[in-house]
Amino acid sequence: MISSEFALVETIRRLAGKARAPVALGIGDDCAVIDVRPGEVLLHTTDCLVEGVHFRREYFAAIDIGLKAVAVNLSDIAAMGGRPVAFLLTLVIPGRARDGRGNDTIQETGRDDERYLLDIVRGAIACGRKFGCQLAGGNVSSTRGDGLIVDVSMIGAAKKGCVLRRSGARPGDVVLVSGHPGQSSAGLALLNDSRLTTHDSRLRTASSIQHPASSLRAAHLRPQPMLALGRSLAERGLATACIDTSDGLVQDLGHICGESGVGAEIDAAKIPISRALRRLCSESRKDPLEFALGGGEDYGLLFTVTEKDFPKVRRLKSPVPITSIGRITRSRKVRITGCDDLRTSGFDHLK
Amino acid sequence: MISSEFALVETIRRLAGKARAPVALGIGDDCAVIDVRPGEVLLHTTDCLVEGVHFRREYFAAIDIGLKAVAVNLSDIAAMGGRPVAFLLTLVIPGRARDGRGNDTIQETGRDDERYLLDIVRGAIACGRKFGCQLAGGNVSSTRGDGLIVDVSMIGAAKKGCVLRRSGARPGDVVLVSGHPGQSSAGLALLNDSRLTTHDSRLRTASSIQHPASSLRAAHLRPQPMLALGRSLAERGLATACIDTSDGLVQDLGHICGESGVGAEIDAAKIPISRALRRLCSESRKDPLEFALGGGEDYGLLFTVTEKDFPKVRRLKSPVPITSIGRITRSRKVRITGCDDLRTSGFDHLK
Numbered sequence: 001m002i003s004s005e006f007a008l009v010e011t012i013r014r015l016a017g018k019a020r021a022p023v024a025l026g027i028g029d030d031c032a033v034i035d036v037r038p039g040e041v042l043l044h045t046t047d048c049l050v051e052g053v054h055f056r057r058e059y060f061a062a063i064d065i066g067l068k069a070v071a072v073n074l075s076d077i078a079a080m081g082g083r084p085v086a087f088l089l090t091l092v093i094p095g096r097a098r099d100g101r102g103n104d105t106i107q108e109t110g111r112d113d114e115r116y117l118l119d120i121v122r123g124a125i126a127c128g129r130k131f132g133c134q135l136a137g138g139n140v141s142s143t144r145g146d147g148l149i150v151d152v153s154m155i156g157a158a159k160k161g162c163v164l165r166r167s168g169a170r171p172g173d174v175v176l177v178s179g180h181p182g183q184s185s186a187g188l189a190l191l192n193d194s195r196l197t198t199h200d201s202r203l204r205t206a207s208s209i210q211h212p213a214s215s216l217r218a219a220h221l222r223p224q225p226m227l228a229l230g231r232s233l234a235e236r237g238l239a240t241a242c243i244d245t246s247d248g249l250v251q252d253l254g255h256i257c258g259e260s261g262v263g264a265e266i267d268a269a270k271i272p273i274s275r276a277l278r279r280l281c282s283e284s285r286k287d288p289l290e291f292a293l294g295g296g297e298d299y300g301l302l303f304t305v306t307e308k309d310f311p312k313v314r315r316l317k318s319p320v321p322i323t324s325i326g327r328i329t330r331s332r333k334v335r336i337t338g339c340d341d342l343r344t345s346g347f348d349h350l351k
Numbered sequence: 352m353i354s355s356e357f358a359l360v361e362t363i364r365r366l367a368g369k370a371r372a373p374v375a376l377g378i379g380d381d382c383a384v385i386d387v388r389p390g391e392v393l394l395h396t397t398d399c400l401v402e403g404v405h406f407r408r409e410y411f412a413a414i415d416i417g418l419k420a421v422a423v424n425l426s427d428i429a430a431m432g433g434r435p436v437a438f439l440l441t442l443v444i445p446g447r448a449r450d451g452r453g454n455d456t457i458q459e460t461g462r463d464d465e466r467y468l469l470d471i472v473r474g475a476i477a478c479g480r481k482f483g484c485q486l487a488g489g490n491v492s493s494t495r496g497d498g499l500i501v502d503v504s505m506i507g508a509a510k511k512g513c514v515l516r517r518s519g520a521r522p523g524d525v526v527l528v529s530g531h532p533g534q535s536s537a538g539l540a541l542l543n544d545s546r547l548t549t550h551d552s553r554l555r556t557a558s559s560i561q562h563p564a565s566s567l568r569a570a571h572l573r574p575q576p577m578l579a580l581g582r583s584l585a586e587r588g589l590a591t592a593c594i595d596t597s598d599g600l601v602q603d604l605g606h607i608c609g610e611s612g613v614g615a616e617i618d619a620a621k622i623p624i625s626r627a628l629r630r631l632c633s634e635s636r637k638d639p640l641e642f643a644l645g646g647g648e649d650y651g652l653l654f655t656v657t658e659k660d661f662p663k664v665r666r667l668k669s670p671v672p673i674t675s676i677g678r679i680t681r682s683r684k685v686r687i688t689g690c691d692d693l694r695t696s697g698f699d700h701l702k
Binding site: 031143 | 395446
């Protein structure tokens with residue numbers, strides 16, 4: 001039996017051995033770093049969206065599936081402080097449905113449809129273009145399984161010596177997070193749970209687009225990679241460590257601590273909770289910190305800076321708030337103060 | 352409905368638009384070409400093995416699944432005349448089986464098993480190492496589907512101006528192929544079809560490893576990427592066009608012709624048929640040309656050279672035979688002389 005996704009990755013890392021030139025950084029960060037030209041390194045990353053695991057067609061428009069598949073890879077490039085260059089797109093398409101032998105639900109949602117697949121591609125291309133990242137190739141395969149898989153492999157570049165890694169956090173560093181953690185997982189809860197959606201069924205009309213809950217859904221459906229922030233941090237040499245918040249704040253902070261050989265103490269009262277999340281939670285009697293600490297797929301940046309550089313971060317221009325939430329410690333544990341015991345385990349694909 | 356894999360790819364290519372710097376070559380060849388450093392270009396490719404489509408656990412050892420997943424990507428690098436640098440490995444793992452709720456067959460074949468997955472990883476790492484290509488990262492995801500997916504994304508490099516493309520074939524060029532086409536598809540037929548295997552059931556004992564049919568099976572299970580040949584052709588400027596034979600000889604030649612705006616005439620009598628394939632076909636009353644012209648997954652190189660350079664190709668050192676099988680023509684069609692009408696359509700994932 002497989003104990004966990006991360007245990008499996010650790011074992012694979014041991015099997016792969018230490019990175020050798022031209023690979024400057026192998027398994028264990030958001031991207032691989034490859035040293036192929038003077039002054040610049042190459043970033044290489046891959047991430048996929050699996051139907052039934054990462055998305056359901058009932059609430060995910062095809063164009064947003066493509067958009068998000070590219071956005072989550074762009075977010076990996078952002079977390080290294082790089083600029084995206086090009087991506088390959090792989091579509092693994094269920095054969096059963098394509099043969100028209102799928103069940104009614106499948107036919108109703110248009111699984112059969114070339115238009116559906118091409119809308120995914122359009123979303124992927126549009127999201128890449130917005131950040132100067134071209135679709136440069138890919139692969140199409142069938143599967144005997146039920147679910148569509150949209151896989152992206154992306155190349156980026158970064159100035160040599162300026163790459164943001166997970167491994168540089170030191171005791172005393174300030175821990176910062178961009179945006180409002182928990183938005184995406186709260187949006188997913190809204191999309192999945194009819195009990196949560198009944199209180200704002202008005203949302204289904206176009207006029208309700210400004211309802212706070214729609215910002216939660218949008219955070220899940222159309223995440224915004226923090227490329228400009230990542231490059232600012234990298235080029236100014238501000239962040240001692242950085243990761244994108246894809247697995248949940250506590251778990252992602254655990255990755256930084258694990259790679260850096262340190263711990264962290266987070267003040268729950270400092271976690272920035274959006275008005276929309278606060279409202280959802282007051283209506284549904286949930287604790288917003290459950291979403292903010294344990295919920296994944298926010299694709300913000302979680303990073304550390306020295307005490308000395310902290311004021312510089314405050315002066316950075318950013319379209320989203322950047323909030324100091326705690327400190328790096330020597331303890332090798334992630335401790336959260338100011339809240340009760342929470343389910344903050346984050347997402348593990350093999351649990 | 353989706354008409355075909357290749358029609359879908361063509362539509363995606365139109366959507367993506369013309370490649371812009373630094374992408375020198377986008378959709379439509381074996382790798383994307385990215386121009387990021389003086390004197391050298393980057394190659395980027397991706398290919399996956401899907402359980403039930405590309406492999407079945409009944410006949411595929413885990414280590415060979417990993418090996419082949421990397422080999423087919425190395426073959427794309429070979430087809431561009433490049434050297435491989437690093438790869439990312441994605442495992443999409445069936446969740447149902449992992450939870451121990453799979454059926455008996457699944458449990459018997461050890462689907463549950465971390466060891467099984469790690470053997471795949473070991474095979475992938477070993478195959479990469481053999482050719483100087485490191486595992487540098489990747490991704491693990493679950494799926495609600497039945498089948499395991501092993502996806503690889505690979506980066507390579509090539510001298511600028513020396514990249515082998517599909518698009519340079521000109522009328523009068525000689526068409527050449529490495530190795531013995533049809534070996535892999537004949538091996539697959541042996542692995543799949545008990546009627547074909549009964550005549551050599553001796554093979555199941557270790558002492559029969561030298562039986563001709565075992566070379567057919569090995570061609571399917573453990574393809575050898577033609578990296579040295581690809582680099583020789585590229586660095587000597589010999590090939591006017593090149594592709595790896597993954598979809599079947601006729602179909603792959605069709606790709607060269609399509610990209611080059613030419614046609615080809617192949618002499619069926621010149622297609623090199625191995626002794627093993629000839630023997631299998633005489634025993635099973637099949638036509639070896641069906642395998643050699645229509646069978647995919649050989650991962651040899653199919654390339655064109657000018658009449659003038661043809662003698663130089665003959666002097667190349669190669670561990671496998673290189674055979675002239677026809678000529679490029681102006682007709683825009685692939686014509687095969689010297690054989691009856693054959694099913695030579697090759698493999699299309701969406702047909």
